[in-house]
Amino acid sequence: MSSRLSEEPELPDSAAARLDAQLAFLLEIDKLKLVVRRNELADASRRENTAEHSWHLVMFALTLAEHGSPRLDVARVVRLCAIHDLVEIDAGDTFFWDEKGYQDKELRERAAAKRLFGMLPPPQAAEFEALWEEFEAAQTPEAVFANAVDRLAPVLLNAHSGGRSWRENGVTAEKIRSKMEIIARASPRLGRVLENLIETAQAKGYLGVAP
Amino acid sequence: MSSRLSEEPELPDSAAARLDAQLAFLLEIDKLKLVVRRNELADASRRENTAEHSWHLVMFALTLAEHGSPRLDVARVVRLCAIHDLVEIDAGDTFFWDEKGYQDKELRERAAAKRLFGMLPPPQAAEFEALWEEFEAAQTPEAVFANAVDRLAPVLLNAHSGGRSWRENGVTAEKIRSKMEIIARASPRLGRVLENLIETAQAKGYLGVAP
Numbered sequence: 001m002s003s004r005l006s007e008e009p010e011l012p013d014s015a016a017a018r019l020d021a022q023l024a025f026l027l028e029i030d031k032l033k034l035v036v037r038r039n040e041l042a043d044a045s046r047r048e049n050t051a052e053h054s055w056h057l058v059m060f061a062l063t064l065a066e067h068g069s070p071r072l073d074v075a076r077v078v079r080l081c082a083i084h085d086l087v088e089i090d091a092g093d094t095f096f097w098d099e100k101g102y103q104d105k106e107l108r109e110r111a112a113a114k115r116l117f118g119m120l121p122p123p124q125a126a127e128f129e130a131l132w133e134e135f136e137a138a139q140t141p142e143a144v145f146a147n148a149v150d151r152l153a154p155v156l157l158n159a160h161s162g163g164r165s166w167r168e169n170g171v172t173a174e175k176i177r178s179k180m181e182i183i184a185r186a187s188p189r190l191g192r193v194l195e196n197l198i199e200t201a202q203a204k205g206y207l208g209v210a211p
Numbered sequence: 212m213s214s215r216l217s218e219e220p221e222l223p224d225s226a227a228a229r230l231d232a233q234l235a236f237l238l239e240i241d242k243l244k245l246v247v248r249r250n251e252l253a254d255a256s257r258r259e260n261t262a263e264h265s266w267h268l269v270m271f272a273l274t275l276a277e278h279g280s281p282r283l284d285v286a287r288v289v290r291l292c293a294i295h296d297l298v299e300i301d302a303g304d305t306f307f308w309d310e311k312g313y314q315d316k317e318l319r320e321r322a323a324a325k326r327l328f329g330m331l332p333p334p335q336a337a338e339f340e341a342l343w344e345e346f347e348a349a350q351t352p353e354a355v356f357a358n359a360v361d362r363l364a365p366v367l368l369n370a371h372s373g374g375r376s377w378r379e380n381g382v383t384a385e386k387i388r389s390k391m392e393i394i395a396r397a398s399p400r401l402g403r404v405l406e407n408l409i410e411t412a413q414a415k416g417y418l419g420v421a422p
Contacts, residue, residue, distance in 0.1 A: 015277075015278070015400065016400070018277070019278060019400055019404065022274045022275055023367065023404065025274060026267070026270060026274055026275075026364075026367065027253055027367060027371060029267075029270060030252055030253040030254075030267065030368065031253075031254075032263075032266075033252055033259070033263045033267075034254070034256070041241055041244055041245070042238055042241040042242075043241075043242075043245070045245070048244070049263065051262075051263035051266045051267065052243075052244045052260065052262035052263045052266065054266045055243075055263065055265045055266035055269070055293065056237070056240075056241065056244075056262065058266070058269060058289075058293045059237060059240060059293060059294075060237055062290060062293065062294075063233045063236060063331070063335070064230075064233055064237075066226075066229070067226070067230060074286075075286035075289070078269075078286070078289055078290075078293075079273060079289075082269045082270060082273065082289075083273075120274070124274070156234065156237065156238060157241065160238060189226065189227070189230055190230075193230065193234065
């Protein structure tokens with residue numbers, strides 16, 4: 001399929017070439033719907049995929065932004081949320097609690113970013129890759145907030161679906177607390193939400209126990 | 212689960228109450244992942260759900276915005292794309308080519324909007340409902356662009372997955388052309404993309420034939 005129509009000279013070649021590349025990219029990233037994460041949906045009917053998780057994060061950002069820093073650029077948080085997991089198309093989902101998987105996660109994801117964002121026209125490729133880098137570095141207020149909702153979302157789902165992935169992988173309350181301080185950094189109120197979710201999950205026996 | 216902690220007076224009650232309502236909303240909209248659409252993924256492995264479709268639209272908007280009007284507010288297009296199908300949680304997905312389903316679609320979706328957005332704190336409830344109304348009215352440049360990518364996305368997937376939902380439902384090239392003029396209105400270039408996709412699909416026998 002091509003959007004280049006030689007009989008239409010009013011369409012500059014460069015715009016047509018960019019559009020072809022963009023459509024190929026949009027078709028390629030359809031594969032994110034096939035990447036399955038560890039946590040289940042809230043109703044525990046099945047595991048979540050990364051594309052629907054990314055949509056849910058966009059909604060978290062749009063809904064909860066008021067609890068972040070007052071000068072937060074919400075539109076940028078939304079971009080970070082939508083784009084941050086695209087690398088999983090090649091690199092797969094690395095389970096948050098998989099220490100071995102995390103050893104080569106950066107290498108695998110960097111190669112994926114090169115290939116996937118490299119499908120886009122150069123200025124846009126650089127722009128999207130920079131958003132992914134910003135999310136990974138977690139330094140800007142927007143990246144901190146996006147990382148915070150990325151951590152909070154599966155906790156909310158696990159706390160309602162029975163926490164199967166926590167129990168099966170020995171994820172304890174202490175492990176969650178130690179790895180999720182970025183939530184309180186993004187928003188003290190969301191930090192309290194996390195603590196309440198952990199306490200509720202623990203009371204219900206949804207969490208793993210220390211070996 | 213509650214974020215209201217009576218021993219922490221520095222947290223104003225109203226912010227805590229808003230946060231509780233917002234978390235309940237975010238948990239409720241997890242159900243959009245269970246709404247199954249007619250079209251299949253690009254690899255034809257299964258049908259698409261509305262949550263992952265909504266994410267894909269966000270990516271269409273971020274990637275293709277340059278082909279719309281130069282003054283397009285992309286952040287607003289993204290909000291429209293993320294929110295526009297939430298009503299399907301109650302109203303279900305109405306197949307684009309189901310004329311009978313479209314007769315009471317507005318009624319069903321309006322009731323769904325009242326219930327779902329009504330879960331949010333009042334100013335946010337009104338803001339989100341206004342975004343949904345804006346998408347449905349398809350009058351602002353942002354809503355026209357969001358509607359255009361909402362039409363274009365399943366055509367792109369169908370044209371690559373074999374067009375099963377087109378063939379099973381007698382969707383012809385003429386039907387597509389007559390219902391999708393909003394794509395060319397949003398962007399003449401995207402209008403040409405649609406025409407190329409239709410021609411390719413027709414050549415491959417992916418489209419329905421007139422009875």
